[in-house]
Amino acid sequence: MVIDLNEQGTQTALALLVGVTQPTISNLMSEGKLPSSGTLGELLQAYCARLRDQAAGRLGDSLGLDLVQERAALAREQRIGQAIKNGVARREFAPVGLLADVLGTASSAVVDRFDHLEGVLAKSCPDLPDDAKTAVLTVIADARNEWIKSTARLVDAAVDEMLADSDHDSMAADNAAPVDLTTDVEGSIT
DSSP states (O other): OOOOOSSSSHHHHHHHHSOOHHHHHHHHHHTTTSOOOOOOOHHHHHHHHHOOOOHHHBBTTTSBBBHHHHHHHHHHHHHHHHHHHHHHTTEEEEEHEEEEHHHOOOEEEEEEEHHHHHHHHHHTTTTTHHHHHHHHHHHHHHHHHHHHHHHHHHHHHHHHHHHHHHHHHHHOOOOEEEEETSSSTTTTOO
């Protein structure tokens, strides 16, 4: 069988030549992805050029997706997911909800003990001068207030980071978003 590539091309002839159905060629032509007229050689060249572009990722599909970009985004998400799993395994990350609960419980326990300090001082050191009691209580109150402020700043920063990550990465923000535990707390009591 001899094929004359210089004769006027038809949908049926091109479909037979490339091994697809005539409706497939018709759809490609009606969508403007192939020229609607030309010689069989020109139509064949246009079809092959489209296949090369599609294979190279230069063509998006009808939904506007780019295969190369989608694969890169998937690979990035897989790297992030693996980094999170590694951080959890090394005990560097924990869920935000758990951290908030732990910080709240720890702050509450410290504040409760600080609040009882005046009574403990009065019982254990009844002859301690009032100026000394006031000085101790002032230092403790300042430390307690700084503890609360630092905890609030840490939680706010973690929540802001989580929100920023979910905005940039389009990740669903659930209660298991990771937070880096290796960050120092500002103004911690030493």
